[in-house]
Amino acid sequence: MTFNPAAVRPELIAILTDLIARPSPFPSGDCRAINAYTAERLTRAGYRVEVLARSPETEAQGYTNVVAKLGSGEPRLVFNAHSDTVSVGERAMWHTDPFTAVEKDGLIYGLGAGNGKGNMAVQIWLAEEIARRGGPMTGEVCFSFVSDEENLGPDGMFYLREIGAVKPQVLVLGAQTENQLITAERGVMWVRIETTGTAAHAGNPAAGDNAILRMLRVLSQLDAVLSPRLAARRDGAMQSTNNIGMIRGGHNTNVVPNFCWVELDRRVLPSEKVPDAFAEMKAIVEAIDEPAGTVSIELLRGTNGFRAPEGGQGVTAFQKAIKAVTGADARFLNATGVSDGRYFADDGIEIINFGPGAGAQGHAANESVPIDQMVTAAEIQLAMVQDLLGVK
Numbered sequence: 001m002t003f004n005p006a007a008v009r010p011e012l013i014a015i016l017t018d019l020i021a022r023p024s025p026f027p028s029g030d031c032r033a034i035n036a037y038t039a040e041r042l043t044r045a046g047y048r049v050e051v052l053a054r055s056p057e058t059e060a061q062g063y064t065n066v067v068a069k070l071g072s073g074e075p076r077l078v079f080n081a082h083s084d085t086v087s088v089g090e091r092a093m094w095h096t097d098p099f100t101a102v103e104k105d106g107l108i109y110g111l112g113a114g115n116g117k118g119n120m121a122v123q124i125w126l127a128e129e130i131a132r133r134g135g136p137m138t139g140e141v142c143f144s145f146v147s148d149e150e151n152l153g154p155d156g157m158f159y160l161r162e163i164g165a166v167k168p169q170v171l172v173l174g175a176q177t178e179n180q181l182i183t184a185e186r187g188v189m190w191v192r193i194e195t196t197g198t199a200a201h202a203g204n205p206a207a208g209d210n211a212i213l214r215m216l217r218v219l220s221q222l223d224a225v226l227s228p229r230l231a232a233r234r235d236g237a238m239q240s241t242n243n244i245g246m247i248r249g250g251h252n253t254n255v256v257p258n259f260c261w262v263e264l265d266r267r268v269l270p271s272e273k274v275p276d277a278f279a280e281m282k283a284i285v286e287a288i289d290e291p292a293g294t295v296s297i298e299l300l301r302g303t304n305g306f307r308a309p310e311g312g313q314g315v316t317a318f319q320k321a322i323k324a325v326t327g328a329d330a331r332f333l334n335a336t337g338v339s340d341g342r343y344f345a346d347d348g349i350e351i352i353n354f355g356p357g358a359g360a361q362g363h364a365a366n367e368s369v370p371i372d373q374m375v376t377a378a379e380i381q382l383a384m385v386q387d388l389l390g391v392k
Contacts, residue, residue, distance in 0.1 A: 001133055001392065003379050008125065012374045013108065016121035017101040020110035024084045024147070030062025031083040031147035038083070038145050041124060042068040045131040047143070052165055054155050063155040066145040067165050068127060071136035075313060077388055078142040078168035079127075079381075080157060080340060081120040082149030085112035086363050093365035107368040115362030118369035119174025119355040120145060122377045129382060130391050137390030142166055149340055157340035168349055170314030170388070172381070173339050175353035176362055179322070179377050180331040182353035183315055186238055187268040187345065188338050189277055189302035190245075192261060193218060193285060196294050199258040208256030211294075212249040215260040218288055218295055219244065225284045233269060237334035238305075241267045263300070274302035303342035306351050313388060314350040321383035325376060354381070 022034040035051060043049045047068035053059035066083075088098045088111060096102045098111035108118070127143045130136070144166050148156035160166045175182060195215045200208025226242060233240035243265045250257030268277045278299045285297045308315050322330040336359070341351040356373035385391050 003382060005375050005379070008378055009371060009375050012121055012125055012378065013101070013103065013371065015124050016108055016110075016113065016117060016369075016374070019117040019120055020101040020112060021099060023099050023111070024062075025087045025111065026084050026150040027087065028062060029084045029147055029151055032059075032062050032064050034083045035064045035066045035145060035147070038120075038124060039066045039068070042066070042127055042143065045128045046070065046135075047127065047131065050165065052160065052163070054159050058155050063147045063153075065147060065156060065160055067142065067160065068144075069140055069142045070127075070131060071138075071140040071389065073139055074169065075139040075388060076142065076167060076169045077139060077172070077314070077385065078144060078166050078170070079123050079172045079174070080144045080146065080166075081123050081174035082116045082147070082156065082340065083120065083145050084147050084150045085115065085117070086150050089365055095366055103371070106371055108371060109366055109368045111367065113361075113369045114176055114357040114367040116149075116174050118357050118374055119176075119377075122356065122374055122381065123174055125378055126381050126385070129378075130385060133392045135391070136385075137392075139389045141385065141389060142168070146340065158343050161343050168344065170312070170350045171341060171344055171352065172314070173341050173351070173353045174355045175339060176357035176359045177333055177354055178358055179326075179354065179356055179373055179380060180333050181315070181318055181322075182333050182335045183308035183351070184235075184238065184270055185305050185335045185338060185341060185351070185353070186270070187272065187274055187303050187305035187342065189266040189268060189274050190300040191264045191266060191278065191281060192298045192300050193264070194259070194261045194296045194298075195290075197256070197258045200256040202254040202256060205256050208258070211257045211260040214290060214294060215247070215249065215262060218285060218290070219262065221288050222281070222284055226281065233272070235269045235271060238269055239267075240269055240272065268305055270305035270307045272305070274299075274304055278302065303338070304345040306341060306345040308350040308352060312350040314352055314384075317384045317387040318352060318354065318380070320387060321380045324383055325380045
């Protein structure tokens with residue numbers, strides 16, 4: 001069987017149209033309808049399908065996940081895309097109905113068209129095409145479609161890994177990479193710092209102890225010590241960074257504030273580890289000369305970065321497929337954000353981000369995905385699966 005772009009194109013458009021018509025924006029992130037649609041299609045295609053949720057309560061909230069498998073043994077190739085989207089945002093900014101797919105100038109517009117229903121449509125088509133061709137001759141292929149990704153929450157891909165529902169050796173995450181490869185990603189660490197003081201009337205500030213001023217001293221010292229260190233830490237295009245994301249303090253303008261807190265986002269290189277990064281930040285904060293008990297620091301959450309091994313079977317298969325389909329060598333891109341691959345960062349597997357569309361098209365009004373890129377993504381990934389699993 002050969003790949004026929006003219007036949008695949010309307011199939012992909014039809015699937016994406018169905019997906020966009022099933023809203024799944026966060027909040028609330030209710031993926032029950034869209035995941036039921038996906039589960040029904042893949043069951044009909046012959047996959048072993050499960051719809052999984054952490055609890056009856058999370059299922060009722062819409063946090064469902066689809067896991068569909070075909071074949072058995074090794075290698076275990078897992079595809080992943082997220083079913084949820086961001087919210088519509090300001091409706092007046094949209095030129096079309098966000099929940100109706102609109103084709104114009106070679107693009108499909110609609111909420112999630114770029115992030116991540118375009119990838120989801122390609123993966124559903126790929127799953128059905130693999131089944132039509134008789135399935136893997138060796139190994140197992142798994143397709144996972146998850147909720148809770150836009151919320152960075154624990155009830156999507158994190159949960160599937162936690163219960164062992166997916167055990168990839170090669171993990172392919174649908175992402176807006178314009179059909180190039182992201183095989184390395186920084187880790188992310190969120191930290192909260194709190195300062196306390198003594199409230200007083202703003203007419204007599206000296207009678208109090210200003211927690212916001214204390215926080216300013218803490219942040220100034222943290223920046224003075226940490227920033228030069230991070231500036232020297234690079235891995236190719238990747239850079240260690242730290243960002244103050246939120247700050248809150250006080251309860252009224254005419255009161256000396258007795259509390260303040262900030263939350264920081266620290267991106268760590270694949271060569272760094274979250275516990276070490278937190279220990280470094282904690283040591284700097286605790287060395288600052290402030291009264292005992294007035295400054296505290298807490299690790300909120302964190303996952304390590306990753307880098308797919310050079311010469312790995314998945315990356316090699318992708319490189320060959322991209323060259324065969326496009327005639328050009330694969331390019332390796334730098335990731336700005338983080339993917340659900342972070343949950344597998346310490347598992348010693350190949351983690352690859354790949355898919356149609358540009359990152360700038362996600363999370364924006366009038367988001368879109370190029371149809372031609374969807375078709376090319378389908379052809380590349382089919383060739384990769386054929387190479388890795390012996391699909392006809």
